[in-house]
Amino acid sequence: MLRAAALQGLPEIGPGDDLPALIADRLPAKLTAGDVLVVAHKVVSKAEGRVRALGSVTPGPRALELAAEHGKDPRHVQVVLDESRSVLRATRGVLICETHHGFVCANAGVDASNAGAAELVVLLPADPDSSARALRARLGELTGESPGIIITDSFGRAWRHGQCDVAIGCAGLAPLEDWRGRTDADGRLLRATWVAIADELAAAADLARAKDAMEPVVLVSGAGRYVIEDDGAGALALIRPEREDLFR
């Protein structure tokens, strides 16, 4: 049985905070093999100082132009451009960007909500897989058990309304489970079955927390079959390379 429950009582996180220790202190019980901790990226980003004060941003000509066209704050747009490798679409007040990591998402993941102070925006971690590996290593030291770690963001989707949480970083977990070439219960070849485990775990964890409460960390148990000994390929393995992509 899969179980997901949010950790209670985490404080507001700021630059330099010892996030692994804060998490370890709030675990409801000793971690067991196969546990996964799913962490909303905002607390990771804030602990890592990946925030920018809009007051210190000077928008360039492209940001000014996009902001005027789409009714946005030009300083916010400048931060989005700074975080983007390319802008795929700019329309209806939304910039769909490819981040420097290669993730395709609205506004390059730059978000003002939950930033904790006016005029501050929160960026995605610079290297979310590395953040996940560091969190895993430190939690292993603090608790004696290395959980799988997933760092998440909420992404919109082409063709479908609403957002789902997805993995932008992971460690100690197989991000994809490949059934291609394997057979089903009837012995038939499973042709297109390649499951985005880390994204499904991110989605499951999102259901266990309230968006308006301070519940950025969710403990998932019963997913031990996806937990691995080493750090694994990370969430970068979930990115479809541009040459294989049909929708840019």
Next chain:
Amino acid sequence: MLRAAALQGLPEIGPGDDLPALIADRLPAKLTAGDVLVVAHKVVSKAEGRVRALGSVTPGPRALELAAEHGKDPRHVQVVLDESRSVLRATRGVLICETHHGFVCANAGVDASNAGAAELVVLLPADPDSSARALRARLGELTGESPGIIITDSFGRAWRHGQCDVAIGCAGLAPLEDWRGRTDADGRLLRATWVAIADELAAAADLARAKDAMEPVVLVSGAGRYVIEDDGAGALALIRPEREDLFR
């Protein structure tokens, strides 16, 4: 706490089988208010007779052409075209289609895996929301408690590798949770937070079952805040209309 566990011991499903009764017989305990049953569409499709024998399909000129170009069975391609309102992309052996319901997915959801007999392909239900409502009503009669129902398929995603299960039908459940205009823990406006609850539940349930076992139905508890009294808007509410879509 969110919990998801697959029902055990469901038999192979065929046309005319009483799926609600088969499910009701295998519930581990009495349903309680707020329970959600997540059902892989294949058993629904098979019970509804939504299968086609490739032997009875005569491919037309477009199917022959696409099949030759992409190395596919022209009869299978004909079934895909029959199930499609339009083909968005045809490349690398994959047809990305918009189904008659409006879902965008590979091969219009037409799948040979798990079909239970050679040369049979399984289609999506003709009206998955209606299937979900019927299943909910009948389970209400059989058990005295009407669970939320989600009917799922595994969809690939633009820009990301792997598939996630998503909702193609639902009843008794709010498919989307709208936090737009509401405020977070700091009193800041949550601007882009519109959560695809039904898709996240579909993803969570997928983790609770093995793809190679006969475990098409998963009972999710602890998600009662998303369960509603009436049938609700259904999974059609998850479809982004073409006029709002940036990626066709």
